[in-house]
Structures are given as C-alpha cells and as structure tokens.
Amino acid sequence: MLLLQRKSFWLGSVCLFLIGATGYFLLSKQKGEMSTVRVGVSLTPTASPFLIAERLKLFEKHSLDVSLFPCVSGSACTQLMLDHNVDYATASESVVMFQSHEHNELALLVSFVESDNDLKLLTLGPNNIRNVAQLKGKRVGLIKGTASEFYFDSILLANDLKGLDVKKVYLDANDLVPALLSYRVEAISAWEPMGYQANLHSAAEVINLGTRGVYQLSFNLLSTTPYLEFVGDEPTRLLSALNEAIQWININPEQARILVAERLNIPVNQVEWSWQDYVFRLSLGNSLLSNLQFQARWADEAGLVAGPNPDFRDVFYSRPYQQATLQRY
Structure with missing residues (x-):
C-alpha cells in the first residue's frame, strides 16, 4: 500500500510539473518573453531577410531565439512544418495554393520577397x-x-501553346x-540559384526560353492556425x-550581399546574379490573393487538385502583419 501511495504521489507530481511547464511556456510566449522559434528556410538569397536578421541579432532584439532549419525547397520546408518539426516555413505562393487544398490549418502570415525573373525555362545549345x-x-x-510547374504552363499559355505535346518529367x-546537364531532359523550369548553377557548370551554352514578367514569384512565411493561436x-x-x-x-544592399554570401558560403557574384530581380518588402495584399486564385484555377483545369478551391482569404492570417506594420509608424 505504501509503495502504491508513493507511485501515485510521484505520478501526480510529474503531471503537475508538466502542466506547470506547459502553462509557463504558453504564458511566456503570450507575454512577449524570449520565445524559441524554429523556421524552415530554403537557404538561397531569397531568404536574405532571415539571414540578415540572424546576423544583426534582430531576432534577439525582439525576444526571439530563432533557429533556421535548411530545406531544399518550399515544399520541403512546408512539410517540415506540417510534420511539426518546425514552427514556421518559407515557401512560394504555389506551394501555399497546393497545400491549402489538403490542409485547412495552413496560415499565410506575410510575403517578404518578390521577383518577376526568378523562374527560368532553360535548355542547352x-x-x-x-x-x-x-x-x-x-x-x-x-x-x-510548385512554382516550377506553374511557370512552365504559364510560358506555354503566354506563347499560345497551351496544348503543346511535351513530356513532363517530375524531379x-x-x-x-544534373538532369539538364546530362541531357536526361531537354529543358528545365527552375528557380534561382539553379539558373546560376546551370551556367556555372555547363560546358555548353545555356539558353533561357522563358519570358520575364510572365510570373510574379513571392516567398512567404507560413505557419498553422493551431500553433499561432497559442503563441501570443x-x-x-x-x-x-x-x-x-x-x-x-x-x-x-552591397553589405547585405556580402553578409548573405558569407552565411550561405557561396561567392558574392552568385548572390549578385539575381539580386537586382528581388524586391524585399513585407506585404499581404490583393495582388498575392489574386495570384493564388489564378493558380488555383490553373491547377483545377490541369487536374492537379481535387475538390473545390479554398477561399484564400481564410488562409491569410493578417493580424501579426497589421500589428507589425502599425509599429513602423
């Protein structure tokens, strides 16, 4: 009996500790005390705001202990978040569109960089x-x-070649x-820095068949509503x-390029390759909403998604953006 009482006391103590620790964790986040934050980020120059904030200790200034988790694409970053391995993820609006069809808890917080020339349709001479x-x-x-597929279909549409007989090879x-350079495919639809890498490593001429301005790429910060509801x-x-x-x-800008190159361990000229195409700013407006809606119609017509399109206005989680914007004035 004494042994049972001791076990019950021990289990009760553990439960109280866990409840208290969880309460303290949530309360500390709500009060704006130091928060531990995990962000899945594609480590390319598009992530420059995160890399610069890390380097200049701006996260610490706002009571954030941020860890950047590298991933090879926005899709991979988003999957890390959906698997609860990170709290936030960075991804293009194409990823947001596709994932919103499958996950109604997805929350788009803000767009932090845009480019009308990041995607290219490349072939070799x-x-x-x-x-x-x-x-x-x-x-x-x-x-x-991803944006890779949407951009390619947009190029076909812009050239009045929507029904062109091509073989899509998903990679x-x-x-x-590597598939382009080894001639396993005749062309690739790729975002930077893949264009830079192709030009750097190809012995043959690299030709861009794409058209600037056909597609406005944005990279966005995502999370999930269940997480955001408890972090103040x-x-x-x-x-x-x-x-x-x-x-x-x-x-x-010049010093930023140097710091980004150092953080990514790449040559400065690789950062400069596409830097002039990037517009760094926080935004969450109608142009992004229209882009999502347009891509959703494309995906539906192409048979790439099932079911009705989500209302992307519900995906926008605008309160933090509005509050952060107000703090600027």
Missing part, C-alpha cells in the same frame, strides 16, 4: 531548341506542385540541373524583426 514551340515532343524537367529540386505576440515580433532586416537590406 546542343539541343537546338531556340523557342518554346520547339519543345514539342521533348522532355521538360519540373518540380511537381526533385536537387536533380533538376510571437509572430508579430518575428515580422517586426524581418521588417527591420529588410529596411537594413534596402539601405545597405
């Missing part, structure tokens, strides 16, 4: 392909369910450039740190 129409019957490497992000002002502080980093980037 020996393939003797000089325009999009000549891709008929060819193999095109794509990353399924992982790490395999796209943490996302507002995170966005405030990113906003300060963006302001610093726009004032000190």
